[in-house]
Amino acid sequence: MLTGAWIALTVGALVVGAAAVSALAAPRRFEIGSGIAAISALALTAWGSVSITTAFQRADITAYAALLSLAAFAGGYGLASAYLSGLRRRVPNVSLPNPLPPERPGTVALFVTCAEPETYDPFTTAGDLEEIAMEGGPEHSVGITPFLYAAQKARYRAIEGTSPATNDVRAIIKRVRSLLDADEYPVVDAVWCIGHRGLDTAVAQAADQGYRRFVIVGISVAEAFHIDKAKCAVDVLKPHLAGIRIVYAPPLWASEQLAQLVANRILGATEDSSVTGVALVSHGQPEAREQAHRAFDAQEQSFINRVRMILLEKGMENHLIRTAWADWRDPNITETVRHLAALGASKVLISPACHPVDCISTLLDFPMAVRQSRVDPRIRTVQMGAWGDRAEVAEALATAVRETAVELDD
Numbered sequence: 001m002l003t004g005a006w007i008a009l010t011v012g013a014l015v016v017g018a019a020a021v022s023a024l025a026a027p028r029r030f031e032i033g034s035g036i037a038a039i040s041a042l043a044l045t046a047w048g049s050v051s052i053t054t055a056f057q058r059a060d061i062t063a064y065a066a067l068l069s070l071a072a073f074a075g076g077y078g079l080a081s082a083y084l085s086g087l088r089r090r091v092p093n094v095s096l097p098n099p100l101p102p103e104r105p106g107t108v109a110l111f112v113t114c115a116e117p118e119t120y121d122p123f124t125t126a127g128d129l130e131e132i133a134m135e136g137g138p139e140h141s142v143g144i145t146p147f148l149y150a151a152q153k154a155r156y157r158a159i160e161g162t163s164p165a166t167n168d169v170r171a172i173i174k175r176v177r178s179l180l181d182a183d184e185y186p187v188v189d190a191v192w193c194i195g196h197r198g199l200d201t202a203v204a205q206a207a208d209q210g211y212r213r214f215v216i217v218g219i220s221v222a223e224a225f226h227i228d229k230a231k232c233a234v235d236v237l238k239p240h241l242a243g244i245r246i247v248y249a250p251p252l253w254a255s256e257q258l259a260q261l262v263a264n265r266i267l268g269a270t271e272d273s274s275v276t277g278v279a280l281v282s283h284g285q286p287e288a289r290e291q292a293h294r295a296f297d298a299q300e301q302s303f304i305n306r307v308r309m310i311l312l313e314k315g316m317e318n319h320l321i322r323t324a325w326a327d328w329r330d331p332n333i334t335e336t337v338r339h340l341a342a343l344g345a346s347k348v349l350i351s352p353a354c355h356p357v358d359c360i361s362t363l364l365d366f367p368m369a370v371r372q373s374r375v376d377p378r379i380r381t382v383q384m385g386a387w388g389d390r391a392e393v394a395e396a397l398a399t400a401v402r403e404t405a406v407e408l409d410d
Contacts, residue, residue, distance in 0.1 A: 002055055006068075009048030013069040015041035017076025025084055025122055025149035028161065045069055081142035084149065087126035094200045094233070096242050097208045104210035106186040107408065109401045110202055111173060113219040114193040114226045115165035116359050120156040124194050125149050132286060159363050168357035168389055169219065175394030180401060187211065190219075193226035200233040207244055213408050214239075217249040217400045221258075221282075221354045222299035225289055249404040252396060253299040259306035261392040262353045266307075267314055269349055269382055277320040277345030278311065279336045280304045280353040281366070284325035300354045307353055320345055326352075326361055333369035341375040348381045355386040356393070362386055 019038035023031055052065045117124055129140070129148060140148060156163065169190050177188040187209075191202045203214060216234075218227045231248065239246055252258055262280075270276045282300040290297060301323070308321050320343060324336035331339065333350060340348050350370060352362045362385070370381045387393045 005048040005051035010072045012041045012045030013072035014076035017073040018080040021080035021146045024146040101210045107213040108187040108206045118166040120153045165357045165359045171389035179398040199230040214246040221303045222296040247407040249400040253303040257396045263310035275346040277340030277348040279324045279350045282354045284328040334373045337373040351384045358386045
């Protein structure tokens with residue numbers, strides 16, 4: 001009987017620890033199950049503890065039982081947290097069909113986006129944490145790791161559990177599809193840097209349908225790190241050996257149309273240009289990635305300078321137009337808002353100039369950064385949206401497809 005009590009105490013506490021990690025890190029649909037498991041295991045632990053205390057009625061044995069339950073809880077928590085640290089999404093084994101089916105006419109247009117998942121995804125969080133650690137960022141202990149997942153889940157919950165990024169990308173692609181000739185571009189679709197359907201998978205699937213010509217466009221101002229990785233995954237397929245031609249459109253930093261879109265939205269929200277400050281926000285990169293992918297920051301800054309020049313031509317004050325970084329670099333949004341307020345701006349516009357679609361950062365982090373600036377309440381701060389699915393965005397992407405497709409005939 002007492003052997004069973006000791007086992008119940010140990011196993012119960014072990015499961016409580018693991019269930020605690022599950023409650024912190026698992027998607028919301030699993031939270032009830034984690035709670036039930038934790039309560040059941042806690043009841044089992046309590047039964048074992050009461051049985052042992054009643055049987056021995058000795059303070060030292062009671063203390064040993066308490067220490068054992070704490071150790072088992074820590075063990076369950078640590079094991080589950082270690083599992084989180086090694087969480088990996090299964091990478092599908094992608095290859096081109098061999099032999100290829102008969103060739104079909106037309107060009108496939110694929111748009112690569114690094115938009116975040118629509119709902120909280122622990123696999124994506126695991127990948128982000130791993131990349132940060134590999135690039136010289138902090139490596140978190142097993143005690144802290146579950147709370148990082150919980151923080152990301154809380155960020156989704158703060159925007160009602162769903163990010164609009166995925167739907168915005170789909171809306172953009174729908175517009176682009178309407179602008180391209182259906183006979184010439186029979187397949188127009190989006191692929192994600194993160195998730196199961198990557199660029200290499202989309203290329204292999206289209207090749208299996210008989211397509212041999214591909215135009216790839218990144219929905220990004222600059223040559224993003226994850227888009228680079230997606231291209232490398234396609235290179236592994238060695239499509240040229242199979243007679244498949246793939247061309248990549250340059251990033252969108254040189255698009256006058258998109259720069260004009262961002263500038264026009266700022267001008268539309270400006271009442272008095274002499275007292276209106278503008279924070280043009282770019283992404284920023286971890287230091288190690290910044291060293292390896294300098295073009296990303298340079299291209300985003302080139303795009304922001306295009307926007308700045310348009311604003312200056314329309315009469316905006318040069319000293320009231322500032323660049324801010326969303327992450328990793330300074331000045332951040334909080335410092336930039338304070339700076340603009342100190343320069344005499346009575347209204348500050350925060351523009352995610354380099355963000356194609358709204359995401360958790362633009363919807364949650366940007367407004368929070370503005371609130372942290374604690375400027376005079378009389379100074380109005382206006383959070384502007386990302387590009388979204390506006391006609392100008394679709395037109396810029398369609399133009400990129402047409403101009404890049406010319407290279408397929410060279």
